[in-house]
Amino acid sequence: MNKTFQKILAKAKSENRSCFVAFVTGMDPDYESSKKILIELSKYCDCIEIGVSFNTSTSDSSIIMSANDRAIKSGAKTGKIFQLIKEVKSEVKSDTAFVTMGYLNQIHVYGIDNYINDCKKSGVDGCIVVDSNNEAPEDDQIFKGLTKNNMAYIKLIAPTNDDNYIKQSLKKSSSWLYIVSYAGVTGSKEVNLDNVKKLSKMIRKQSKIPIGVGFGIKNYDDVKKVSKLADLVVCGSSIVEKIKEGSQKGLTNQNLAQFVGEYVKTLSEGVKH
Amino acid sequence: MKIPPFKELNAPDSLGYWTNKKTGEKYGGQYISPLLIPNLKKVEVGFQKAMKNKKFLTNLEEQLVNHIGIVTPILRSKELEDIAGGEKKIGKIFLKRTDLHHDSSHKPVSAFSSVYFAKHILKAKKIITETGASMNARAVASACAKLGLECEVHIGAVDAEKVSLNKDITELYGAKIIECHDSTKTLLPAMAAALRSWQSDPSAMYVVGSCCGPHPYPLMVRTFASIIGRIAKKQMQELTGKLPSTVFAVCGGGSNLSAISYPYYNDKKVNIFGIESAGKGISSGAHAATITGKAPIGILLGARSNVLMNEDGQINESHTEASGLDFSGTGPEICYMASTGKIKFRATTDKEAQETFLMMCRKTGILPAIEACYVIHAALKEIKRRKNPRENHLIHLCGSGESNVGRMLKYKRDNE
Structure with missing residues (x-):
């Protein structure tokens, strides 16, 4: 297991709570504001997923798609996201884990080995690659590269997946496994606890890996409910919406970071058991 | 007509990849x-x-x-032969009239x-x-x-x-x-x-x-679309007694090119041409010519293939007058066939296609889909270049142009 994840999971356990994970699109709405947001959120989050924008993503709702467009307009590129993470990490004193979340095309274009090297150099703790199929040759290369460099490879599992698919994914998962709570795109439905229970049971038959849950977790109560079932609770779309709301109010940099931070602070308090 | 049954001529592997043995490059797969x-x-x-x-x-x-009326005629077009220089110089030109299908396209x-x-x-x-x-x-x-x-x-x-x-x-x-x-x-x-x-x-x-x-x-x-080619291949055999020398089809995502050319994949003497939209010209960057424009390999909408994208992997917008060709990628099997050289690629600009549209209306009495005009223009150019009276040329007239009437009438009036 990646050392940062080891620390945050142990810490959460000792505090009788789950880990809180926030998702934001890197460089949304711009580089400096995003940097301030990430630093601010690290006060309340055990882990932050940073979206690497792709303008043709196939699994994101219009909320994330719009954030991707804003980030791309502000100059987001894979290399810039690494620079952002590196700068944030140098200023953050907590053990917050940083994970990149994106699509394979960017990684393919950047070069898989190059991507992994730059993850390592910038202090990334793990990666999620939404459309990297377990059986694709690129997926093996990513898994091996990340494992060799002690970074987590976080695989997604959906309610529609069977035992065999879970088994395949477990072989390539390290640090934690991400359960998608419903069949749909990010933030489009309510979190489905029955699916979570069913999938957790299927996973628990095969492995003791920590389980994270995301998709549809929009408020304090959702966080509270999911934290009883999961080791990590992921919130994305509602935080991204908050960034948009703050930007539309004309907030930037530290003001925007504080505006989003206050919201995330409340959400994160739901993880206490 | 007894339609020849489907035969698998170019199967992908079990994961859905077509692999170029020379380069090792893979096309297709399942990225989702x-x-x-x-x-x-x-x-x-x-x-x-x-x-x-x-x-x-x-x-x-x-x-x-x-219901679809799939056994459409193959029309020998003396008008196009004359435009290309006459039968005695360039051979015979045949149009597969897929535009006559129910709902007017392939x-x-x-x-x-x-x-x-x-x-x-x-x-x-x-x-x-x-x-x-x-x-x-x-x-x-x-x-x-x-x-x-x-x-x-x-x-x-x-x-x-x-x-x-x-x-x-x-x-x-x-x-x-x-x-x-x-x-x-x-x-x-x-x-x-x-x-x-x-x-x-x-x-x-x-x-x-x-x-x-x-x-x-x-x-x-x-596989489903290839019935068009299976019928056309049989019709061409009946009409000419031999394989065509060339087969031309326009290529956006690649379905109509696959449809007509697939049955010829193993016929070495048949030259297959895929025609892309060069939009305002390849050098302008405003085009939809994935292969002709030498787009790199990327992963788009679930498959590995040639993709119009920038240096960071963001998909570039394609530009073309033809909505049916307005796509930033090309199907993986077509990209594979292009990589092996079996399908050769050419590109036609919007302006050339628009002029071809007007020419087709005036000289042949056919209202073609604007998409089909990219292929007709490039085919005539290639046929003229080949200048071989013994050749038979098959062009896929893949759709009817009713939906282009408004824009084309404006183009005609603006340019007269």
Whole structure:
């Protein structure tokens, strides 16, 4: 297991709570504001997923798609996201884990080995690659590269997946496994606890890996409910919406970071058991 | 007419890749969120079952013949021969009149087959699809109406504006039309929107409008569409007693190129040409010429193939007058065939296609789809260059131009 994840999971356990994970699109709405947001959120989050924008993503709702467009307009590129993470990490004193979340095309274009090297150099703790199929040759290369460099490879599992698919994914998962709570795109439905229970049971038959849950977790109560079932609770779309709301109010940099931070602070308090 | 049965000539591997043995490059595959993996597996298993099910294939063929009117004529075009220099200099030119299909394009063949497959093999009740020129939407909506399935169409807002006739017909067939306002508002984001919608509704079946998308879609679409080529190959044999020297088809995603050229993949003497839209010219950057424009390999909408994109992997917008060609990628099997050199590529500019449209109207009495004019222009150029009176040339006239009338009439009046 990646050392940062080891620390945050142990810490959460000792505090009788789950880990809180926030998702934001890197460089949304711009580089400096995003940097301030990430630093601010690290006060309340055990882990932050940073979206690497792709303008043709196939699994994101219009909320994330719009954030991707804003980030791309502000100059987001894979290399810039690494620079952002590196700068944030140098200023953050907590053990917050940083994970990149994106699509394979960017990684393919950047070069898989190059991507992994730059993850390592910038202090990334793990990666999620939404459309990297377990059986694709690129997926093996990513898994091996990340494992060799002690970074987590976080695989997604959906309610529609069977035992065999879970088994395949477990072989390539390290640090934690991400359960998608419903069949749909990010933030489009309510979190489905029955699916979570069913999938957790299927996973628990095969492995003791920590389980994270995301998709549809929009408020304090959702966080509270999911934290009883999961080791990590992921919130994305509602935080991204908050960034948009703050930007539309004309907030930037530290003001925007504080505006989003206050919201995330409340959400994160739901993880206490 | 007895239609020759389908034969697999270019199978991908079990993961859906076509691999170029010389370069090691892979085309195709299945790059998609885990949510869709079971859906794709269901389609893959169902498709294998369908291709072995004689009753299904016979009934489907009967419907394609009598409902779609798939046995369209091949017309020898003396007018085009004269324009290219005359039969004595360039040989004979034949047009495969796919424009005479029910719903006026090649699209109804794979669309109807896919919906028929969804109903009878997968037992689906709803179809999700996307569209560019609305030719696919119209074809899928028509099939859904006939076969009693619900139909949801995703269309880019820009395309919806461009081709309102087809969109209106789609609506009359009872489809629910969802305009997509993401990114470029064209076929590409519409396709991503359709895939996202499928994730939310796994009991539906997704029908793709071209031989693109994750495995098994590229394989399935070209297999269904290839009946056009199987019929054309037999007709050409009956008309000329031999194989054509050249086969020309336009290429956006690649379905109509696959449709006509697939049966010739193993015929070494047949020169296959795929024609792309050079838009305002390849050097301008405003085009849809993935292969001719030497686009790199990327991973787009579930498959590995040549993709128009920037240095950071963001997909570039394609530019063309033809909505049906307005796509930033090309199907993986076509990219593979281009990489082996079996399919050669050329590109025609929008201006050249528009002039060809007017020429076709005036000189041949045919109203072609603007998409077909890209291929006719490039074919005439290549035929003139070859200058061989012993050759027979087959051009895929892949659609009718009713939906282009408004824009083309304006073009004509503006340029007279």
